[in-house]
Amino acid sequence: MGPYTITYFGVRGRCGAMRIMMADQGQEWKEILMDFADWMKGDLKASCVFGQLPKFEDGGLVLYQSNAILRHLGRNHDAYGKDGKEAALIDMMCDGVEDLRLKYGKMIYQEYDTGKDPYIKDLPNHLDKFEAVMAKNKTGFLVGDKPSFADYSLFEVLLNHLVLCSSCLDTSPSLKSFVEKMSARPKIKAFLGSDAYKKLPINGNGKQ
Amino acid sequence: MSLTLTYFPVRGRAEVIRVMLKDQGAEFDEKVITMEMWTESTLKASCLFGQLPIFEDGDLTLYQTNAIRRHLARKLGLYGKDQREAALIDMMDEALQDLLNKYIKLMFEKDDSGKEGYLKALPTGLKPFEKTLSSNKGGFLVGDKISLADYALVLLLIHHQVLSPPCLDAFPSLQSYLKRLCARPNLHAYLHSDDFKSRPIIPGKRA
Numbered sequence: 001m002g003p004y005t006i007t008y009f010g011v012r013g014r015c016g017a018m019r020i021m022m023a024d025q026g027q028e029w030k031e032i033l034m035d036f037a038d039w040m041k042g043d044l045k046a047s048c049v050f051g052q053l054p055k056f057e058d059g060g061l062v063l064y065q066s067n068a069i070l071r072h073l074g075r076n077h078d079a080y081g082k083d084g085k086e087a088a089l090i091d092m093m094c095d096g097v098e099d100l101r102l103k104y105g106k107m108i109y110q111e112y113d114t115g116k117d118p119y120i121k122d123l124p125n126h127l128d129k130f131e132a133v134m135a136k137n138k139t140g141f142l143v144g145d146k147p148s149f150a151d152y153s154l155f156e157v158l159l160n161h162l163v164l165c166s167s168c169l170d171t172s173p174s175l176k177s178f179v180e181k182m183s184a185r186p187k188i189k190a191f192l193g194s195d196a197y198k199k200l201p202i203n204g205n206g207k208q
Numbered sequence: 209m210s211l212t213l214t215y216f217p218v219r220g221r222a223e224v225i226r227v228m229l230k231d232q233g234a235e236f237d238e239k240v241i242t243m244e245m246w247t248e249s250t251l252k253a254s255c256l257f258g259q260l261p262i263f264e265d266g267d268l269t270l271y272q273t274n275a276i277r278r279h280l281a282r283k284l285g286l287y288g289k290d291q292r293e294a295a296l297i298d299m300m301d302e303a304l305q306d307l308l309n310k311y312i313k314l315m316f317e318k319d320d321s322g323k324e325g326y327l328k329a330l331p332t333g334l335k336p337f338e339k340t341l342s343s344n345k346g347g348f349l350v351g352d353k354i355s356l357a358d359y360a361l362v363l364l365l366i367h368h369q370v371l372s373p374p375c376l377d378a379f380p381s382l383q384s385y386l387k388r389l390c391a392r393p394n395l396h397a398y399l400h401s402d403d404f405k406s407r408p409i410i411p412g413k414r415a
Contacts, residue, residue, distance in 0.1 A: 049299070049303075050336050063295055065299045068301075071294075071295070075291050088268065092270055092272045
């Protein structure tokens with residue numbers, strides 16, 4: 001496996017989770033940060049299978065679609081459960097996180113001014129599903145007893161939600177503890193403290 | 209394996225599960241939940257994300273259509289021959305989900321005002337799949353066997369031909385792929401069955 005390269009815009013966006021995952025797994029990767037004006041020139045865009053970033057390279061394998069990339073990293077780094085049953089449950093949780101990402105993205109990019117407060121108000125109705133799973137599993141991870149790509153995705157989306165509303169996990173003790181424990185993992189802590197992480201805005205329109 | 213699908217009496221998001229299982233000759237039971245049952249029972253509250261489908265495989269209960277599909281793909285050997293193919297299948301499938309989400313949004317619109325814009329944008333969405341099929345000599349999206357992603361594409365194409373019959377005119381590889389896949393004996397039988405034909409795409413919207 002490797003070397004890994006990400007080509008993306010200068011934001012966390014849909015690469016946030018995979019970066020945290022690779023960092024935690026002790027993986028090095030190259031970042032090609034795409035200036036939006038260059039992107040609009042169209043040469044790279046035309047070469048991307050679906051005309052979108054991120055583009056991910058694992059040696060000679062070129063992948064698009066952030067959740068496909070997360071699953072690929074999950075297979076590479078034994079972060080896809082210990083058996084078929086765990087794999088299915090991990091997929092289920094990651095799909096649930098993706099639904100939350102879509103709602104968050106819609107609010108951020110389309111309805112921030114009017115939609116932010118209702119979104120925050122409605123948030124417990126979505127977070128409580130993850131809270132219930134996390135509380136039931138007792139290991140500190142969503143499925144099984146080690147971090148899966150679903151955990152990295154959930155962790156990253158929760159970090160972004162804490163920026164949106166710093167008290168949003170106050171009624172979700174298991175999620176709050178999950179975020180604290182993940183943040184304290186040495187390689188994640190180092191990455192979150194790095195300029196590489198801190199310099200990038202979460203979203204492309206500057207809203208958060 | 210004892211498989212049970214619980215869903216509304218529509219195609220919706222679960223049809224692709226039915227298509228895959230039928231084509232593979234895998235037996236499964238169906239529990240049909242009407243809107244009345246959904247709003248008046250405690251079933252919704254018992255579902256992890258408050259949504260259908262539910263899928264049971266023995267003592268494993270799964271939610272989230274794509275997690276269910278991936279689970280079945282692993283079981284039925286529809287996930288490529290190695291890790292590289294699995295990643296490419298995931299990539300194709302994720303892009304197909306983007307198209308499916310747009311299609312479902314259109315289906316739920318109250319009037320036809322969005323249809324023109326949708327159809328204008330459709331070729332851009334279909335082009336990557338036309339390109340992939342024309343360059344992959346194996347005859348499927350990835351490798352030389354049908355996969356998870358192929359079932360998503362074939363159903364999407366079937367529904368789009370209903371939505372706008374000429375929509376594949378500019379895409380010869382998609383046309384021949386659709387024809388070939390729909391001729392697979394089990395799939396052909398299912399697509400011509402009353403079971404499939406009578407099931408609306410979404411509530412109130414017949415194919």
